[in-house]
Amino acid sequence: MPVTIKDIAKAANVSRGTVDRALNDRGGVNPDVSARIKTLASEMGYKPNTIAKALATHTKPVRIGVIINSLGNPFFDQVLDGIESAVESLHDYGISLDIRKIRGYDPQRQLYELKLLQDIGIDGLVITPVSDAKVRNALNEMIRGGIQVTCCNLDIDDVNYQAYIGCDYYCSGQTAGEIIGVTTHGEANLAVITSSHALYTHEMRVKGAESVLKKYPNIHICEYIEAGDDEDISYHEVMRLLKQNKKIDILYFVTGGTTGGLQAIHDMHHENRLKVYAFDQIPAVIEDLKSGLVVSTIDQQPFMQGFQSVRTLFDAIMSKHTPTRKRIITELNIKNRYNISY
Amino acid sequence: MPVTIKDIAKAANVSRGTVDRALNDRGGVNPDVSARIKTLASEMGYKPNTIAKALATHTKPVRIGVIINSLGNPFFDQVLDGIESAVESLHDYGISLDIRKIRGYDPQRQLYELKLLQDIGIDGLVITPVSDAKVRNALNEMIRGGIQVTCCNLDIDDVNYQAYIGCDYYCSGQTAGEIIGVTTHGEANLAVITSSHALYTHEMRVKGAESVLKKYPNIHICEYIEAGDDEDISYHEVMRLLKQNKKIDILYFVTGGTTGGLQAIHDMHHENRLKVYAFDQIPAVIEDLKSGLVVSTIDQQPFMQGFQSVRTLFDAIMSKHTPTRKRIITELNIKNRYNISY
DNA sequence: ATGAAAGCGCTAACAT
DNA sequence: ATGTTAGCGCTTTCAT
Numbered sequence: 001m002p003v004t005i006k007d008i009a010k011a012a013n014v015s016r017g018t019v020d021r022a023l024n025d026r027g028g029v030n031p032d033v034s035a036r037i038k039t040l041a042s043e044m045g046y047k048p049n050t051i052a053k054a055l056a057t058h059t060k061p062v063r064i065g066v067i068i069n070s071l072g073n074p075f076f077d078q079v080l081d082g083i084e085s086a087v088e089s090l091h092d093y094g095i096s097l098d099i100r101k102i103r104g105y106d107p108q109r110q111l112y113e114l115k116l117l118q119d120i121g122i123d124g125l126v127i128t129p130v131s132d133a134k135v136r137n138a139l140n141e142m143i144r145g146g147i148q149v150t151c152c153n154l155d156i157d158d159v160n161y162q163a164y165i166g167c168d169y170y171c172s173g174q175t176a177g178e179i180i181g182v183t184t185h186g187e188a189n190l191a192v193i194t195s196s197h198a199l200y201t202h203e204m205r206v207k208g209a210e211s212v213l214k215k216y217p218n219i220h221i222c223e224y225i226e227a228g229d230d231e232d233i234s235y236h237e238v239m240r241l242l243k244q245n246k247k248i249d250i251l252y253f254v255t256g257g258t259t260g261g262l263q264a265i266h267d268m269h270h271e272n273r274l275k276v277y278a279f280d281q282i283p284a285v286i287e288d289l290k291s292g293l294v295v296s297t298i299d300q301q302p303f304m305q306g307f308q309s310v311r312t313l314f315d316a317i318m319s320k321h322t323p324t325r326k327r328i329i330t331e332l333n334i335k336n337r338y339n340i341s342y
Numbered sequence: 343m344p345v346t347i348k349d350i351a352k353a354a355n356v357s358r359g360t361v362d363r364a365l366n367d368r369g370g371v372n373p374d375v376s377a378r379i380k381t382l383a384s385e386m387g388y389k390p391n392t393i394a395k396a397l398a399t400h401t402k403p404v405r406i407g408v409i410i411n412s413l414g415n416p417f418f419d420q421v422l423d424g425i426e427s428a429v430e431s432l433h434d435y436g437i438s439l440d441i442r443k444i445r446g447y448d449p450q451r452q453l454y455e456l457k458l459l460q461d462i463g464i465d466g467l468v469i470t471p472v473s474d475a476k477v478r479n480a481l482n483e484m485i486r487g488g489i490q491v492t493c494c495n496l497d498i499d500d501v502n503y504q505a506y507i508g509c510d511y512y513c514s515g516q517t518a519g520e521i522i523g524v525t526t527h528g529e530a531n532l533a534v535i536t537s538s539h540a541l542y543t544h545e546m547r548v549k550g551a552e553s554v555l556k557k558y559p560n561i562h563i564c565e566y567i568e569a570g571d572d573e574d575i576s577y578h579e580v581m582r583l584l585k586q587n588k589k590i591d592i593l594y595f596v597t598g599g600t601t602g603g604l605q606a607i608h609d610m611h612h613e614n615r616l617k618v619y620a621f622d623q624i625p626a627v628i629e630d631l632k633s634g635l636v637v638s639t640i641d642q643q644p645f646m647q648g649f650q651s652v653r654t655l656f657d658a659i660m661s662k663h664t665p666t667r668k669r670i671i672t673e674l675n676i677k678n679r680y681n682i683s684y
Numbered sequence: 685a686t687g688a689a690a691g692c693g694c695t696a697a698c699a700t
Numbered sequence: 701a702t703g704t705t706a707g708c709g710c711t712t713t714c715a716t
Contacts, residue, residue, distance in 0.1 A: 055397055092394075171681065182678070183524050296676075332680075337520060339674040
């Protein structure tokens with residue numbers, strides 16, 4: 001039978017109220033008594049019962065806002081699943097959700113949604129932040145105002161958030177580099193398709209891969225293409241590339257735009273002379289894993305990213321944690337045609 | 343503000359007790375009244391507050407027994423972590439744990455521990471069952487006696503358990519086969535080291551790999567070695583193999599015994615002419631992923647297997663589910679030297 | 685500074 | 701068949 005506040009009260013010869021006050025540092029209790037209660041509690045192996053706690057404090061629901069750049073990017077559908085699942089798991093504790101879906105990485109749009117949520121009134125925010133000075137300032141201002149923030153999938157410097165939940169981008173690049181190196185037996189002419197060199201996180205994925213690939217003297221990175229996380233641009237850029245550079249035999253898709261790029265390969269009928277390495281388990285990638293065009297893809301646990309973003313945020317709000325800038329790094333997992341999970 | 347049982351009672355002009363009885367089909371309530379209450383509840387959008395429910399029913403802790411063949415098999419340390427973590431997460435609901443660790447796959451020993459736990463008295467059992475008629479019968483008898491059972495990591499036929507939580511062994515074999523095929527460019531002389539052809543699950547891993555490898559005309563499976571999940575046997579068998587068959591260049595370790603086998607390779611100084619493909623992220627495998635001897639390993643989420651075994655069991659006990667023979671299949675994830683997770 | 689008591693939403697034992 | 705009441709472990713208000 002687990003030890004309760006009542007047991008401690010009896011052992012310490014005080015009332016349950018005093019134990020509660022002491023253990024939670026609510027003040028108004030003799031320091032000596034408080035110390036005695038605390039040592040007694042740990043000696044007896046007391047662990048607070050959080051469900052009773054939740055029931056007792058159950059007043060207004062915690063309001064959580066979400067700003068996520070999911071439109072036109074199927075990867076984020078899985079993040080959203082995780083967010084919604086976390087909210088469901090917290091239903092009994094009282095929680096409400098307001099999701100604002102936006103397209104691409106436009107700071108102005110993020111700022112707009114930020115103000116909107118602030119006006120509506122929220123207790124916590126999950127965001128996929130763009131690295132922009134104004135967004136940075138707006139977030140820090142919110143945090144100073146007592147609104148907890150967790151960053152999901154994208155990290156941002158100099159913001160005093162509660163936690164970043166996402167993958168290690170550099171490491172994911174290294175992992176991809178290693179796969180490319182091993183599966184090509186060190187012979188390849190590579191094109192790298194990325195969003196933009198300006199997006200720090202995605203650039204880390206390029207650098208990570210390069211750091212591994214430079215060990216292979218016969219692997220050459222011939223082209224870098226910036227497709228701005230846009231399927232149309234990616235489609236046309238890959239199309240152009242395939243027409244121009246016949247030497248390329250490996251395409252390394254760093255991020256969004258993979259769907260468009262794969263389509264270009266199909267439309268050019270180059271499936272048989274090319275191999276593709278990608279990230280995430282989005283529908284187009286899964287399809288071409290099965291067809292054999294995509295050799296492997298690297299998963300970063302999008303569901304977990306969404307789920308943990310909400311759970312961490314909720315915990316922080318409930319226990320009134322001060323921001324910790326904690327980094328929760330999700331696992332990276334390599335998938336081939338046989339171990340796809342969706 | 344969410345609607346409670348009290349609100350419904352007022353609306354239906356009955357007592358809270360009656361509402362509770364009606365909504366939970368506890369019997370002893372007028373069918374008409376019951377129906378009225380139920381429609382009213384759904385109209386009002388009533389959702390039971392499970393934390394209040396848990397608090398109210400919280401009387402005796404749920405006693406969970408675990409029989410796990412973890413001794414001498416480092417893989418199961420991670421399963422145990424998951425089990426303990428789940429128990430911790432359920433602390434507030436009242437749960438007690440009794441873990442019996444055993445070595446290898448001896449039915450007699452499992453039966454002994456089974457009786458022991460039954461004598462002590464448990465509400466639910468997590469087991470890594472060996473496929474044996476007596477174990478099968480003992481488990482079915484327990485289940486008839488009202489003790490819920492979940493099978494962790496190993497499945498067993500004809501047992502009316504609540505759930506199996508583990509990987510798809512055949513699929514894990516296919517995944518491994520594909521990696522071997524792609525990374526060797528279809529040129530390899532293979533030795534397969536398995537526990538025993540009698541262990542159905544492990545045999546599935548062999549068959550899965552074969553089904554993929556047969557597509558490669560120049561990949562030959564030259565040797566099958568049974569090492570009985572024992573590090574010593576594995577060590578000596580691999581040693582013997584390396585002395586005898588100089589043609590072998592790839593070792594495929596299906597299950598336990600990997601640590602011993604890797605040691606043999608090192609002792610024979612054959613690290614440079616061999617490549618190894620393995621399962622799970624046990625310490626020896628991680629070390630040789632880093633050294634480059636192991637090309638990749640396939641993770642089956644041992645933590646999740648332990649965690650889910652307990653959670654599923656607990657849910658079944660709390661809600662008095664009848665056994666469902668549900669299968670919860672954990673993800674398979676390929677790891678190379680850069681995306682190891684432990 | 686401390687104690688006593690009410691109550692969160694639900695269940696279960698006891699009345700009627 | 702239905703109502704009443706006492707908790708589950710904790711917080712919080714009101715007394716002292």
